[in-house]
Structure formats: structure tokens, C-alpha cells
Amino acid sequence: MDNELLKKIVTAVKKELTNKPSVEIEASGRHIHLSRQAIDELFGAGYQLTKVKELSQPDQYVCQERLTIVGPKGSLENVVILGPERSESQVEISLTDARLIGVSAPLRESGDISGTPGIILLGNGHVLSLDKGLIIARRHIHMTETDATRWGLMNKEIVQVKVMSERPIVFDDVLVRVSPDYSTFMHIDYDEANACGHFAGLKGIIIKKSDASD
Amino acid sequence: MDNELLKKIVTAVKKELTNKPSVEIEASGRHIHLSRQAIDELFGAGYQLTKVKELSQPDQYVCQERLTIVGPKGSLENVVILGPERSESQVEISLTDARLIGVSAPLRESGDISGTPGIILLGNGHVLSLDKGLIIARRHIHMTETDATRWGLMNKEIVQVKVMSERPIVFDDVLVRVSPDYSTFMHIDYDEANACGHFAGLKGIIIKKSDASD
Numbered sequence: 001m002d003n004e005l006l007k008k009i010v011t012a013v014k015k016e017l018t019n020k021p022s023v024e025i026e027a028s029g030r031h032i033h034l035s036r037q038a039i040d041e042l043f044g045a046g047y048q049l050t051k052v053k054e055l056s057q058p059d060q061y062v063c064q065e066r067l068t069i070v071g072p073k074g075s076l077e078n079v080v081i082l083g084p085e086r087s088e089s090q091v092e093i094s095l096t097d098a099r100l101i102g103v104s105a106p107l108r109e110s111g112d113i114s115g116t117p118g119i120i121l122l123g124n125g126h127v128l129s130l131d132k133g134l135i136i137a138r139r140h141i142h143m144t145e146t147d148a149t150r151w152g153l154m155n156k157e158i159v160q161v162k163v164m165s166e167r168p169i170v171f172d173d174v175l176v177r178v179s180p181d182y183s184t185f186m187h188i189d190y191d192e193a194n195a196c197g198h199f200a201g202l203k204g205i206i207i208k209k210s211d212a213s214d
Numbered sequence: 215m216d217n218e219l220l221k222k223i224v225t226a227v228k229k230e231l232t233n234k235p236s237v238e239i240e241a242s243g244r245h246i247h248l249s250r251q252a253i254d255e256l257f258g259a260g261y262q263l264t265k266v267k268e269l270s271q272p273d274q275y276v277c278q279e280r281l282t283i284v285g286p287k288g289s290l291e292n293v294v295i296l297g298p299e300r301s302e303s304q305v306e307i308s309l310t311d312a313r314l315i316g317v318s319a320p321l322r323e324s325g326d327i328s329g330t331p332g333i334i335l336l337g338n339g340h341v342l343s344l345d346k347g348l349i350i351a352r353r354h355i356h357m358t359e360t361d362a363t364r365w366g367l368m369n370k371e372i373v374q375v376k377v378m379s380e381r382p383i384v385f386d387d388v389l390v391r392v393s394p395d396y397s398t399f400m401h402i403d404y405d406e407a408n409a410c411g412h413f414a415g416l417k418g419i420i421i422k423k424s425d426a427s428d
Binding site for chain 1: 237272308309310321353374376380381382383384385387404405406408410411
């Protein structure tokens with residue numbers, strides 16, 4: 001084979017591989033989003049949460065303040081609060097967590113908390129009883145408009161994500177969420193992370209459902 | 215459409231679905247297999263473990279005796295022993311368990327324990343320090359020879375298993391183990407079970423790697 005042809009093939013293959021939609025996968029530990037009212041009740045009127053670390057999503061951050069999530073069979077201590085405050089409080093745990101503390105939590109998209117169970121939070125010497133907001137987060141991809149456009153994906157589209165690791169998995173029913181406020185990252189919880197042999201920097205290949213075999 | 219044609223189509227579709235290789239999936243919790251020597255050391259020379267419940271695999275059973283698995287950061291209490299005794303002791307935990315007690319455990323096929331870390335077991339007032347045998351079990355299917363033959367699968371073949379649940383997943387790298395001593399069941403651990411929304415009786419479709427899309 002002559003060198004020119006070889007070069008053309010290598011370039012074509014590289015382009016093909018580079019164009020495959022791939023996404024870095026982050027494992028989200030259990031965490032809490034608080035409303036203004038919840039912050040007031042736990043920490044005092046007008047209290048401002050203390051930012052300690054930026055997250056991958058723009059303007060989202062880890063707070064210094066920690067809370068305990070209490071269930072009938074046990075509690076989860078030292079749970080991180082993510083800022084900024086939200087219109088409604090939301091507590092995201094894994095199924096492992098739910099079993100450990102003896103509660104049941106539905107699989108929901110973040111923000112979709114109508115009809116979800118309540119939960120008790122402890123912190124700063126106060127008890128806060130939420131009447132809803134306990135969920136297991138549905139696996140999802142935050143995506144920039146640029147990435148959505150170049151990969152031909154739409155907001156709310158359901159895709160598969162193929163993970164090639166020591167414990168390979170294809171995640172099905174992965175919700176794509178497109179917003180100018182996002183950067184492109186997939187979020188799974190720790191059960192899913194453990195099941196797929198997750199490590200920092202792990203990437204997955206996005207497969208459109210129309211391209212999937214079945 | 216005439217009724218005869220409809221009946222033919224329904225029959226054909228039913229046959230197609232029925233012939234699809236599917237397997238019931240069982241979630242294995244953390245458990246311990248003990249050698250004769252380990253039983254002697256923990257419970258006394260010649261002690262016979264007490265069978266309390268049959269498992270899906272022929273001649274395998276849950277024992278009444280329980281042990282504690284000890285790691286540098288914590289311990290797992292009341293861990294079940296599975297009988298009968300084996301030639302070598304083996305301790306199977308999940309990645310969640312490993313993190314909880316501060317140990318690292320490799321992903322291994324059951325029985326393949328050369329070079330694996332040791333672990334400390336407590337029970338019946340005794341301490342047993344195993345010098346190897348701590349693993350995270352690689353997902354696998356126990357399969358009868360009959361099922362392997364009708365589905366065209368071989369011992370040691372790697373397949374995918376598609377799970378249709380609230381949290382659908384395709385498990386990749388699933389090891390098929392064929393033996394006259396087995397009944398056909400897939401085994402995953404609790405991390406994998408939680409990640410795929412497992413419930414009792416959940417079935418998965420076996421996909422040969424040659425049939426997979428990529």
C-alpha cells in the first residue's frame with residue numbers, strides 16, 4: 001500500500017473515532033439541594049451556604065455545611081449540600097442508601113419531585129422534616145447546545161451509553177438534557193458507578209436509540 | 215386480515231419470543247465459602263455447617279452460621295456462609311462493601327483466587343486470617359448443558375445480557391459457565407442489582423457477542 005493511501009485511511013479512521021459522541025461520566029454521591037426556606041430553618045434566616053468546591057456543571061458547587069439524613073433503620077451522616085439554593089429541597093440517595101436507612105425512594109429525574117416521599121434532615125442542631133423530595137436520580141447526560149447539535153441529539157432524547165471498563169455495561173434509558181447552562185457530563189450514582197467499574201475520567205460512547213441493535 | 219393469517223403470525227411471533235435465550239437473574243449478597251481447614255479453625259475439628267436453605271444451584275445452600283468480615287475502616291457483620299465446604303475459602307463482597315470496610319478486592323471469576331488479597335473473619339469467638347480469597351465476583355451465568363446446546367452457547371463464552379426494567383441495562387462481559395451440576399441462572403452482585411432495578415424473578419435476554427451491534 002502506498003504511503004499516501006495509508007495516510008488517507010489513518011486520517012479517515014481518526015476522524016471517525018473523534019466524531020463518535022463520547023461523554024465523560026461522573027459518579028454522584030448522595031447529596032442534598034436546599035430551598036431558601038430549608039436553609040433558613042436549619043441555619044438561620046438569610047444564612048448563606050459556604051462554597052468550598054466548584055462542580056463540573058457551571059455555577060454548581062459543594063458547600064462546607066453537612067447534614068444527616070435520617071430513616072427508620074439508620075442514618076447517613078456528613079452528607080454534602082450542593083449549592084446554589086433551589087426552589088425546592090431535594091435529597092438524592094442511592095438504592096443502597098435507601099435500603100440501609102429503611103426508606104423507599106422512587107427513580108426520578110432531578111427536579112421532578114411531585115408525589116415523592118419526604119425525609120428527615122438533621123444539622124446545626126436542628127431537625128428539618130421535608131414532606132417530599134427524596135429520590136434516586138435517573139441516569140442522565142448534561143449537554144451543551146454545541147455538543148447536542150454536532151451529535152444530532154435533542155433535549156429529552158433517550159440514548160444508550162456504552163462503557164468500556166473492567167466491568168463493561170451499556171446503560172440504557174439515559175436521559176439527555178440540553179441547556180446553555182450545562183457542560184457535557186453524564187451523571188450516574190454510586191450503585192451504577194460500582195456496577196460499571198467507574199474511575200475518574202471514564203468516558204462512555206453515546207448510542208442513539210435508532211442506531212441500537214434492539 | 216383473515217383469521218388464519220393472524221393465527222399464523224401470532225404463532226410465529228410467540229415461537230420467536232419463546233426461543234429467545236433468557237435467563238432469570240439472581241442478586242448475590244456478600245457471602246463466604248469456607249474450606250475444611252477454615253471450618254475446623256472457626257468452629258472446631260470436624261464441625262458440620264448447618265444447612266438452613268437450599269439455593270438455586272443444585273446442592274448449594276445457606277448455612278445458619280454467620281461471620282464478621284473485618285477491614286481497616288469497618289466490618290460487615292452477620293455475613294452468610296454458603297455450603298458445602300470448598301477446597302479453598304473465598305469471600306465475595308461488593309465494591310460498596312469494599313469501600314465501606316477499607317479494603318480493595320479484584321474482580322474475579324469465582325474460584326480464581328490466586329494472587330487475591332487476604333481478609334480477616336470473626337466468628338464463634340475465633341479470628342481467622344485468610345491469606346487470600348477476597349474477590350468481587352465477575353457477573354456470570356450458570357447454565358445447564360441442555361440450555362447451552364439449544365441456545366448454541368459454549369462454556370466460557372462471553373455474552374451480553376439485556377435487562378428490561380425501570381433502570382434498563384445491557385450487561386456486557388457476562389461469563390457463561392456450563393456444567394451438569396448447574397441450573398440456569400445469572401448471578402450479579404448488589405451493586406449491579408441496584409444499578410439495574412433488580413427485583414425477584416427479573417429475567418434478562420442473552421445476546422451472543424456475534425449478534426451484538428458493536
